Each structure stands twice: as structure tokens, then as C-alpha cells.
Amino acid sequence: MYSEKVMEHFRDPRNVGEIENPDGVGEVGNPTCGDMMRITIRVRDDVIEDIKFKTLGCGAAIATSSMVTELAKGMRLKEAEKISRKDIADALDGLPPQKMHCSVLAADGLREAIGDYRSKNGSES
Amino acid sequence: MYSEKVMEHFRDPRNVGEIENPDGVGEVGNPTCGDMMRITIRVRDDVIEDIKFKTLGCGAAIATSSMVTELAKGMRLKEAEKISRKDIADALDGLPPQKMHCSVLAADGLREAIGDYRSKNGSES
């Protein structure tokens, strides 16, 4: 079902946790649906210097959370914003069709965090 | 499906053939239905002295024909007439339900042959 890459990220997720006093916070999903994610970022010169996640959810939700933080870390905000659900799935060597919604959550979480940063700092993309 | 007794009578049917100048002849069934039987009897003093059959039909048809001749041989006409389909089936240690019609054929054939004898000889039962 899951690729080796998904299982690796599930087994050993990168960037789990919360940044203290983050520059941006993204929260998506809700426990009723079974999936919930909170991403915190620290931004320096329009670059995502640090990023952490906390996720309640299935294997794919955790793996995509982990992957999105890995992809986004060190990226310019402009590019990070463009990370799509397909990018995340591809980076994980694919996801089962019924699991594609989990990778949406991860992409949305990141975008929300960036939006939160922008709204606090008045910068527009 | 068939009892050992049925198979024995199928393998080695008794009284196959035709009596020359018989006292009574019974013919029942027709080839369209797949079953046809011809019984010939010789009668002496109201007793079936000899009886033979020819049958076109399935294993049960042949076995019941054989059995009816064995049962009837040496019997008084009055008793022979009473041989029922159940008597024949019982004597063969039973028949599969869908085969019960074959034993009807045998009983009917015998009764026809006796009737034929009676009509020729003016005797009534």
C-alpha cells in the first residue's frame, strides 16, 4: 500500500515539534475527520529557516507532514507556497489514491503558516 | 446415487427378451420421453409362469424392469397386479427421488400385460 519512502517518514518523521515564538502558524484539519496538523515556521529574509509540525492522523498524514517540512526548509517563501499535493506525493514515491487528501492537508498547512507570517508582517507575495 | 441393488440389476438384468406367442403384452412409454418398455407374459392357471421385458431407458428403467419381472414371476395375477411403484423401489433398496417415474413405468407395463391377457381371455379380476 504505502511506499518504502512513506513508511520511512512515518517511522522516523523529520521536524516534529513546535517552534517557540514562531513567525507563522498554520493549523488545518479537525479531529472529527481524523486528521489535524499544526505547522510552525521561523522566517529570515523571506526564507523558511526553520519549520516544525505536529500531526494527528494516519500514516500518510504523518509522512506528508514530515515531507512538507523537509521540502520547505531553506526555501524562499514564494517557492514554498507553490509546493503542491503532487510534489509531496511524488517526493514520497507516490501515495495510494484514497490517501491523496492527506497530502492536501500538508500543503494547506504550509500555505496557512506562510499566510499567517505574511499577515503579521504586512508583506505580500 | 443408485443403490448397489439397482446397479446389480442394471449390470445383470433378469428376464430380458420376448416370449414367443405371449399370453399378454404390455407396452408403455415412448422414445420421445426416453423411456420405453415392453413386457410379455405367459399365464397358466392365473399364475405368471414366465415373464420377459425389453426396455429402452436409463439405469433405473432397466433395473426396475428387471425387478418387476423377478417380483411377478410365479405370482398370481391378482397379486401381481398390486405390485406398486413403492414395492419395486423398495425391492431395489430405494431409488433417487427424480427416478421414481421409472418405477411407475415398470408397474404400469406389468399391469398392461395382465390387462391384455384378461381382455383376450375374458377373465375379470
Added chain:
Amino acid sequence: MEKFIYLDYAATTPVRPEVVEAMMPYFTEKFGNPSSLYTEGRNARGAIEEARDRVAASIGAESREIVFTSGGTEADNFAIKGIAYANEKKGNHIITTPIEHHAVLEPCHYLRKRGFEITYLPVDEHGMVDPADVERTITGKTVLVSVMHANNEVGTIEPLSEIGKITREKGVYLHTDAVQTFGHIPVDVNELGVDLLSISAHKLYGPKGIGALYIRRGTRMEPFMQGGSQENNRRAGTHNVAGIIGFAKAVEIAEKEMVSEAKRLAELRDYLIRGILERIEDVRLNGHPTKRLPNNVNVCLVGAEGEAILLSLDMEGISSSSGSACTSGTLDPSHVLLAMGIPAEIAHSSLRLTLGSRTTKEDIDYVLDVLPPIVKRLRAMSPLGTAWGRK
């Protein structure tokens, strides 16, 4: 060797070696078609009739009341659709429960689109049906009541005998899906008062792809699988001879071992439940505390997600099951847990462990060692922690 602790016996069971052995001759040597008239066919026919006698006797039925099917799903489809279509003139009302297996729910759902009315009986927080509700719900148009003998997810055993008394009195057919109970606890069609009963071999150490439907003599039924005149014109298709033989062998062994094995498993089950409740916080036991299958443990590990728990257990060599949305192939968590009034956010955290022939106390101890840190890790990874799980 890697650890392999199978705790999903409710999903399927390994075929017993004795069962495989009994099946073997029917593949290569005794391969005749039971519908054939020559010696090999008659031998095959004889063998399946003996198997039928065995299965029938084990549930207190007559042999001719047993129809072999391709499994529990077919038995359920056959029962529900067979009764519905054959009794359309009498009525179009079917009563069932919201906690049935999909093999019952989906045929009912389908019939609804074809003009039938389906009433779903309520269940309490333990998943228990109240017989009084059955009585209350039956109308002049009711043709069938279908209530499972025990639920496959939470293990609750339903009050079938009481329901059977009511349906008999009212002259309504009663079907029960006994797929989870048959071979594990006593099943007797007359004590239960049922007219139709579904069973499946692969839940009792028999092969997959074979099952049976008990149909009480005189029941007005329409065939489901149509074609040849097999099974007295009630179920067409060349007999799965090896499967039928294996099924009967599994039944034979189950009968011998049922009492002692049920006792053994119930003890292990209670030990496991106690251990989980002691070692992990915020746990909810699902299903009836006492009227439950001897081998069923089902808990909500609030604040962790079921599939993530399952995958984590798998990494430790433990096979389990969950009612989370992610494992059901839909967006909703288990329909059984929801029907019992468990909120979706808690239902997502459900874990089912079902015990069986190979399960030992050491296995349970291992689970009790491994599960708490898994739950702790997942809760720590959650943005909610465990806070929201607390009242």
C-alpha cells in the same frame, strides 16, 4: 526470526494443517464433479454430503437445510435478497441494525433503492439491540428481521433467542449473521429461533472462499446464484469440493476445542484489556463488558489515530485492525462505533485486537510492553496532545 504476533483472527484465520490435509486429495485425485453420475462424481458427491451432515449437525440443523456458498458475504446477500424478492407480495419492510457487517448493510441499502423500506434498530452504547424494539418495529409489511449474532468489530453478542421468540410469534423471518460466532461459541438454530443463518469457513481455521447459509425448511426463498441445479436448485455453480471438505474438517475440530479454547481466550482477553486500561491513560473499552466474543478486544486510544497505531504495531510485528476512517477506505470512521454513539474524533482512535489459536500469554505481554510507548509517541506528535481526550 522476526516477531510475528497475529492478533486479527476476526479478519481471517490460518487454515489448520489438518484441514489442509483433508482438502488435499480433492484437488488432484478425487477431483470429480459432484454433479457427474460416474464413480468419481458420486464419490465427490458422497464426500460433500458427509460434510453437509457435519456442518448441519453442528448448528442443530437438518442436512438439507444447509446450502454451501462462496463465503459469508454470499450467504448474507442470498439471505437478504432471497427473502426480500420471494416475499415481495407479503410486504416490503426489512428490519436490521446499523452495526451489521457491510455484507448485510449493502444488500439492504440496495433493496431500498428498489422499493423496500429498511428500519435500523437503535443500539445502546455497548452496541446491544433491545428485543423490545424489534417487537415495536414489526409491521404487517415486515418480511425479514436481520440481526447479527455477534458484532465483528466490538464483539458484542446480541440477544438473538429473545428476538427469535418475537419473530416466531409474529410470523416474520429472522436472519442472523453468525460469521463471527460459528465455531467459537455455541450456535444452535433452534435455540436462537432463526430461519436463516450465515457462516464462513475462514473465520474458524478453514479455507477462504467457502461458507454456508442455513435455510429453515419451508422458508420461502429465491436463489441468488442461478444456473445449474446444484444444491437442490438453491445455489448454482460447480461445488468447491476441496473447500467444502476443509470447511467440515474445521467445524469438526472447532466442535472439539470450542469450550476449552473459549475459556482460554476469554482469560487472555481480560488480561489484555486490564493491562491496556492499567498502562495507558484515556482508554475507552468498546463493546459489551461481559456479553462479548471470547477473543475480542476493542479500545479507543483517545488522541492517537487508529491507522497510525496499526502501522506502528505492525512495525513491531503485531497484526491488528482499526475502525478509523483511514482503514475503512472511506472518510468516516467505523459505522459500528458511530452507531454506538461514540464521537467521530474518538472513533478514529479505535484499535481491535482479536485473539486465536496461536495466541499465548507471552504475546499479550509483548503487546502490553509495546503498545503504551506507541500511543505515547503518537499523542506527543499530535497538536492536541491528550488534553482534549480528557473530560
Added chain:
Amino acid sequence: MEKFIYLDYAATTPVRPEVVEAMMPYFTEKFGNPSSLYTEGRNARGAIEEARDRVAASIGAESREIVFTSGGTEADNFAIKGIAYANEKKGNHIITTPIEHHAVLEPCHYLRKRGFEITYLPVDEHGMVDPADVERTITGKTVLVSVMHANNEVGTIEPLSEIGKITREKGVYLHTDAVQTFGHIPVDVNELGVDLLSISAHKLYGPKGIGALYIRRGTRMEPFMQGGSQENNRRAGTHNVAGIIGFAKAVEIAEKEMVSEAKRLAELRDYLIRGILERIEDVRLNGHPTKRLPNNVNVCLVGAEGEAILLSLDMEGISSSSGSACTSGTLDPSHVLLAMGIPAEIAHSSLRLTLGSRTTKEDIDYVLDVLPPIVKRLRAMSPLGTAWGRK
């Protein structure tokens, strides 16, 4: 040792030892449920998906177009009812033939009682359908044409490709029952132009109780077996894993041996037919003289009754089949022979001998020694003798 010459391969076949061997691990070790998410479940899933690839490739289909069923009967029921109910809005007309297997005829018969119209195409004296009749019979209300690939009794191979061209042009679904051809002669869904195709493992040295339905992508279908979400929601029920693995193995071997085996059997078949015609008077060959299955011999031995011949052959160790009323479980002889215009009194004398992997020339010689005296004896016992058989 007693003689055992099996000549009823069209009824069922022995499972090949290699097939049994391939199945074995899936009973006791690799017993996981393919729907389960943990390792054992995923392994089982992987195995059945590989099996699906194999079966699909062998008929030129995509893997996702294959749905595993409990056999040919289920595949036929699924195809006929699935198309009929899902396309009711388009129309209620189904076209088939009077020589189909009961697994097609009975579902059609059933649908007729539920408001469908069934047209039975005529067949000629060889049991052959004329594609022009298909074209002529299709109306705006036709939703399905179902014509078998080869007939199981007389072996006649139908002109499916020609029929496929017509149904495609007219936009009507085409189903074929390929239970008798698959594994024996080439079957390609695109060459045949079919949208649905039924196959069954036990006719090609695989196990009983497993088959498949090919469903062309985009076909509007309703599921037949409802319940769990197996087979992409198209066929519920726990997978018969061992059966599926055995099926694929049988397909693999059949693919390798098909060409040479078909040639070998066709030669034996012709040798047997010639021998019977030479040694017995008043014999009629049933089925097409050349467009027939390589392993099928079907004759009417006029003036003798089929079941009696069958039993007599069985006493000599030979397994055979007949279309007489006595073997069909009804009062009428074979519906296939009657549809071909053979009078009932002749149809009752039919004998089918179907050859297969274990058949040798010695076997055929033995049959040719044994059969003539049997026929002679039965004819001598008949009140009609052979007289009426003569023109």
C-alpha cells in the same frame, strides 16, 4: 489397479500438482486477509494483484478490468444481471442463444419475470449462431448481447469476432461465456470485441470455486455480490487467496502448453470420432465438424439411452457425460441438442467424451474397444432394436 479413464474434462479437470503447490503457502503461512493493512495483509494483496496481472495479460485485458468471482456461474450471473439492472433506463432487451449454459439462461429467465425481454437467436444444426441474426435482432432497447465462446456440450465455437464488430457498431454491450475456451484456445477480449467475459479455473486444471469476470473499462455495471469494498467495490467478500493464486498458476501453465496440447487433443479427438463412426452404426456427430473445441466429442448413439451408456462405460472405468433427460435432472433431454433441431428421441442417446491432459491414444483405443459392445447390448435390450433409428 482398476482402470480409470477420465473423459469428462469439460465437466471439471484435476488440479495440476504445480497449481496445488503454488496454493499451499496461502493456507497456513501466508494466510493474511488482502484487505488488512499490516504486513501479512499487504503480502496477500501483492500476491493476488500479481495473479490478476497474469490473468489479465492472458486475455489481452488491463489488470483493473479483471474481477475475481467464485466461478463461472457467478461471473455469468454478475455479467447478465449487472448489465441489465445498471442499464434499465436505456432499455430492457437482452439477446442471447438457446444453447447457453444454464448460468446464463437462468439469469435471463429470471430477468424476464422482472420485466426484461429476452430474444433467443436461432442456431443451425451444428449449434452455430449467425452474426446477421444478431444485427437484425438488436433494437434501440437492447442493452446486452450474450453469446458463449464455445458450447460446453457439443463444442461448437461461435463467431464472436463477427458478433463483436456488430455490437460495437451498434453500441450494445457484448458478453461471452468463455468458460470452455479459456486456457484451451486463444481468447483475446479485443479480438473478440467483447465487453464482458466469464472464465472459471476448474476447467483448466485450476481449483474449483474460483473464476473471474472481465469487465471492459467504462462498462456501466452494478455489483452482484455486495458488502465490503473488495475488488474496487465491484465484488464484495474476503478474497479466496489460495484459489486466486492457483487460478493464475493454472493460467501460466495453460499459456505455455496451449498450442501443442490443442494440436495433440484435436488429433485424438478426430481419431476417436472416426473410430466411433466406423465401429458403430447409426451414429450422429453433434456439433460443428471443424469449428469445435479440440477436446470435444459428442455423438448420438441412436437407439440406446445416454445414462445407460454412461453407467455402462463407468463400469468399464470410463467417465463420460450425456445430454439425456436422465442425466439432466429434468424430463427433457439437453436443451442444446433440442435447439439444434435434434429430435428428443435421438437427443436421449447422446454421449459426450471430452479429452484432456491425461488422455492417451491407448485410452481412446480402449474406449473404441469397449463402447461398441455396450451400445450393441443396450440396443438389443430395447423393444425397438435399432430399426427406428434408421431412416
